[in-house]
Amino acid sequence: MLSIDDLTGGYGTAPVLRHLSLGLQRGELAALIGPNGSGKSTLLRAITGRVRSSAGTIRLFGRPLAVWPVAELARRVAVVAQEEPVPFTFRVDEVVAMGRSPHLKRFQREREGDREAVRRAMERAGVRVLADRPFSELSGGERQRVILARALAQEPALLLLDEPTSHLDIGHQVEVLDLLAGLCHAGGMTVLAVLHDLNLASLYAPRLILLDRGQVVADGPPSQVLAAPVLERVYGTRVILGRHPAAEAPAVHLLPLRAAGVPAPGNGLPGEGTA
Numbered sequence: 001m002l003s004i005d006d007l008t009g010g011y012g013t014a015p016v017l018r019h020l021s022l023g024l025q026r027g028e029l030a031a032l033i034g035p036n037g038s039g040k041s042t043l044l045r046a047i048t049g050r051v052r053s054s055a056g057t058i059r060l061f062g063r064p065l066a067v068w069p070v071a072e073l074a075r076r077v078a079v080v081a082q083e084e085p086v087p088f089t090f091r092v093d094e095v096v097a098m099g100r101s102p103h104l105k106r107f108q109r110e111r112e113g114d115r116e117a118v119r120r121a122m123e124r125a126g127v128r129v130l131a132d133r134p135f136s137e138l139s140g141g142e143r144q145r146v147i148l149a150r151a152l153a154q155e156p157a158l159l160l161l162d163e164p165t166s167h168l169d170i171g172h173q174v175e176v177l178d179l180l181a182g183l184c185h186a187g188g189m190t191v192l193a194v195l196h197d198l199n200l201a202s203l204y205a206p207r208l209i210l211l212d213r214g215q216v217v218a219d220g221p222p223s224q225v226l227a228a229p230v231l232e233r234v235y236g237t238r239v240i241l242g243r244h245p246a247a248e249a250p251a252v253h254l255l256p257l258r259a260a261g262v263p264a265p266g267n268g269l270p271g272e273g274t275a
C-alpha cells in the first residue's frame, strides 16, 4: 500500500524528514504521533508529493510516487490537512460532492453512483443534517466533519488525516475514530492519522508511529510505543503510564510540573511511579 524507504526531505536546504522508513499494509489504521514540529504534517505532504525529497523513495500501491499521474493518485489517496481551503460560498452538500471530482471526467455530470457516495459519506460523518447549510456558517467541529465527509466521498484506498479530531468534542471524537476504525476493519481502507491525543491514539490505533525531529523513533503497538522513558525524552515532560480501565490499552497520564512540584525529566528524581 505504502512503502517509504530512507526518505530525507523538507522545504529548504535543512531537511525536516531524515532517513525515514515505514510501510503501511492494506486495512491498517496507524496513528502518527510526535511533538510539535517533529515533521508529521511534512510526512503526510511528502506522501502526496507536495514536499520535495532529496533522498530515498516513496512507493504507493507498488509504484514509485514520481510515476503516478496526479489525477490517478487523487482517485486513490485522500488527504485531510490541518487547514483545508474551502470556498466559503458553497453549501455543505456541494463541498462534500467535491470529493467526487477525481472520479469525474472533465465537464462530466455526477452519476447516481456519485450522488450515492456523497450521501453515504455525509451519513458516515454525521453531517447529513447540515447538507443545506452554507459552509461559512458552520462551527469549527462541524467544518472538520464536512471536510472528512468530502474525503470519504472520494472513496480512497489510502486516507491521510492531519489532526482530524482537533476541533471535535469527545462524542464526535469517538464517532469519527469509530468510523475510521470500521472503514479499516471492514472496508479495507488504510488510514494514517496524525493524532496529538495519545490516549485516543492508544485506544483506537493498533499501531503508533512516533516521530521526533524528522525520524521514526518508535513504531509498533501502543503497549510498545507508549513507554515513559521515550515519551518523556521526546515530549520533554513527565508522564505516568497506566491502563485504560475498560480496554486493552495503555493510558498516558500527564503531570502538571509546577502544581505537583515535580522536576522536569533528567533532574534526578527517582523513576518510581513512572513506568
Ligand SMILES: Nc1ncnc2c1ncn2[C@@H]1O[C@H](COP(=O)(O)OP(=O)(O)OP(=O)(O)O)[C@@H](O)[C@H]1O
Residues within 6 Å of the ligand: 011, 012, 016, 034, 035, 036, 037, 038, 039, 040, 041, 042, 043
Ligand atoms: N512550508 C514550510 N516551509 C518551511 N518550513 C516548514 C514549512 N512547513 C513546516 N515547516 C517546518 O518543518 C518542521 C516540521 O513541521 P511540521 O508541520 O511537519 O510539524 P508537525 O509535526 O506536523 O507539527 P505540529 O504538531 O505543530 O502540527 C518545522 O520546523 C516547521 O517549522
